Amino acid sequence: xxxxxxxxxxxxxxxxxxxxxxxxxxxxxxxxxxxxxxxxxxxxxxxxxxxxxxx
Numbered sequence: 001x002x003x004x005x006x007x008x009x010x011x012x013x014x015x016x017x018x019x020x021x022x023x024x025x026x027x028x029x030x031x032x033x034x035x036x037x038x039x040x041x042x043x044x045x046x047x048x049x050x051x052x053x054x055x
Contacts, residue, residue: 011033035053039046 012029031053035049038053039049
């Protein structure tokens, strides 16, 4: 179940937006949050996420 607009708006200030960091900053924060919640609900490792969440 995708996050609603209101959920995304509530947490947008907590998501990474730094330009100069070690690692990769998420390109699409909403997609990342949906993947995180999907992973949590399904109880699966990151590598087993469906392709719709990216690589």
